[in-house]
Amino acid sequence: MRNTFVDELLNIASHNNKIMLLTGDLGFGVMEKFQEQLPNQFLNCGVAEQNMTAIASGLAMSGMIPFTYSIGNFPTFRCLEHIRNDVAYHKLSVKIVSIGSGFSYGQLGMSHHATEDLSVMRSIPELSVYSPASKDEVKQITKNIIEKDGPAYLRLDKSVGITGINSQNFNFEKATSFMKGDEITVISIGAISEEVYDACNALKKESISCDFLSVHSLKPIDKDSILKSIKKTKKVITIEEHSIIGGLGSTISEICSEECIELLKFKRMGLKDEFSSVVGDQDFLRKYYEIDSKSIYNEIIKLIKN
Amino acid sequence: MKNKIQEIQNLALQIRKHALKMTHSGQSSHIGSILSCTDILATLYGGVLNFDPNNPKFNNRDRFILSKGHAGAGVYAALAESKFFSPNELNNHYKNGSIFSGHVSHKGVPGVELSTGSLGHGLGVGCGISYFAKINKKSFKTYVVMSDGELDEGSIWEAAMFAAHFKLDNLIAIIDCNKLQSLDTTKNTINLEPLEEKWKAFNWDVVKLDGHNISNLLSELLKARSSKKPLCLICDTIKGKGVSFMENQVLWHYKPPSKDDLDSALKEIEKK
Numbered sequence: 001m002r003n004t005f006v007d008e009l010l011n012i013a014s015h016n017n018k019i020m021l022l023t024g025d026l027g028f029g030v031m032e033k034f035q036e037q038l039p040n041q042f043l044n045c046g047v048a049e050q051n052m053t054a055i056a057s058g059l060a061m062s063g064m065i066p067f068t069y070s071i072g073n074f075p076t077f078r079c080l081e082h083i084r085n086d087v088a089y090h091k092l093s094v095k096i097v098s099i100g101s102g103f104s105y106g107q108l109g110m111s112h113h114a115t116e117d118l119s120v121m122r123s124i125p126e127l128s129v130y131s132p133a134s135k136d137e138v139k140q141i142t143k144n145i146i147e148k149d150g151p152a153y154l155r156l157d158k159s160v161g162i163t164g165i166n167s168q169n170f171n172f173e174k175a176t177s178f179m180k181g182d183e184i185t186v187i188s189i190g191a192i193s194e195e196v197y198d199a200c201n202a203l204k205k206e207s208i209s210c211d212f213l214s215v216h217s218l219k220p221i222d223k224d225s226i227l228k229s230i231k232k233t234k235k236v237i238t239i240e241e242h243s244i245i246g247g248l249g250s251t252i253s254e255i256c257s258e259e260c261i262e263l264l265k266f267k268r269m270g271l272k273d274e275f276s277s278v279v280g281d282q283d284f285l286r287k288y289y290e291i292d293s294k295s296i297y298n299e300i301i302k303l304i305k306n
Numbered sequence: 307m308k309n310k311i312q313e314i315q316n317l318a319l320q321i322r323k324h325a326l327k328m329t330h331s332g333q334s335s336h337i338g339s340i341l342s343c344t345d346i347l348a349t350l351y352g353g354v355l356n357f358d359p360n361n362p363k364f365n366n367r368d369r370f371i372l373s374k375g376h377a378g379a380g381v382y383a384a385l386a387e388s389k390f391f392s393p394n395e396l397n398n399h400y401k402n403g404s405i406f407s408g409h410v411s412h413k414g415v416p417g418v419e420l421s422t423g424s425l426g427h428g429l430g431v432g433c434g435i436s437y438f439a440k441i442n443k444k445s446f447k448t449y450v451v452m453s454d455g456e457l458d459e460g461s462i463w464e465a466a467m468f469a470a471h472f473k474l475d476n477l478i479a480i481i482d483c484n485k486l487q488s489l490d491t492t493k494n495t496i497n498l499e500p501l502e503e504k505w506k507a508f509n510w511d512v513v514k515l516d517g518h519n520i521s522n523l524l525s526e527l528l529k530a531r532s533s534k535k536p537l538c539l540i541c542d543t544i545k546g547k548g549v550s551f552m553e554n555q556v557l558w559h560y561k562p563p564s565k566d567d568l569d570s571a572l573k574e575i576e577k578k
Contacts, residue, residue, distance in 0.1 A: 040441060045468065048464035048467075050426075050430065050464055051433070051464035051465050051468055054427060054429075054433065054434060054461070055430060056434060057434055058430070058431040058432060058434015058435040058438065059435075059437065061419070061420075061434070061435060062435055063438075082427065085421065085423070086420070086427055089421055
């Protein structure tokens, strides 16, 4: 997703000199073309994410649209107060980009696993939160967050996410329906949707019909599509490569509670309240923490049959 | 020049009076910190900054950031005296439903560029603005006032390195060096010395001066510069300056003035 993002940003920035790409000294192999082609719109702020976010704020106050780029938790947690006080409170058009959602940087260890960012970032007022499920969605969201004034967080995976699905029907404001069904509402966010899609397809072969929605915009969230589906199925499962606390599952449960929907089943899949301290690549860790397609398949079967 | 200095001295007196009244009426903290940077604020607003209260956002205005946001009452007073809004509005400081929070806020307050309050934010944002101005060949300057205790924050030194690396000669950092922080002296807390050498080592031009000598402040701030380095003014100041019983007392970082304190303080500063 990072190549897609940088390519799309370069494409747009070539025609819009307000866009700047700031990096916290990361992006080896993907940043070079942007730097070469648009040197005046590129700024390596060094390994200093707090300052990078403050610099971006000063640039945005001057009318620019800066993107702050780093990996994992560096562009979010390390500089969180700068995001809250400088960027969000002043409603600045700073776009924060993290590459490496969830277990993307698997073997690099816990420090590089972004598994609480959705929860924290969505609690910040004025800040929109996006996590695309496919490369197509990366392009669309990149374009849209430039057009939409104000701060945004873009959470990107290192993997490609869902492939082979036409995203012509992509709507920035709406959840994406990847599969229609009526037995259970399956909601996911980001690249893990790939695993969810495989599970739903396998279930389809068992004649289990899933209504599968991918939420690329966690905030603002498309309540209408979500409620429409949930009211129909009364059974909900959420899947995220993230802690089950505060992210997608929590958001959906808040919506259901506030709307007083009487559910028959509700399940949040994700990293339980723990650190991901096991060594492994993304596929391995998804299996280990039971958010791979097989685990999702089994969980949905349980919810449908019990 | 002599008239200008008198004008600034008078502005400083007005800021001190407002700040004492505001912190008394709001029963708010930080009067010592406000008084220590009052002469700096008065010099900036009275003789240095290019601003227009009728058009607070005009493009080529100088940018001023109070990074030590706890001295916000001083900036509100300076803005009121500079006709951004009526001084009567200062009576709302710290009041329920007011726009004048204890730490400086831009929400609804014309003339405030950046809301601060958590220390260590102003210099980095100032760097962003200065970088923009430099690459776009804008002539305005960016001034950031920090406290000495604030220099404990690591983010300041990230910004200091950035400013020097990108030769932000349009950025002026002003340190209100009153040697006292929240609980104790800076020396007993985290010793900042040798401070001048630190900024020099970070590739800044450094000038040390008396932060209450308006003539010197004015001439340093207006001096034409050919250096490509950012400029740091280390201002030797006295916490609580102007009110003898508040001077150099850590107590007045937090204690709000009582009615008696206010009366004695006003009497003393008006006599000077």
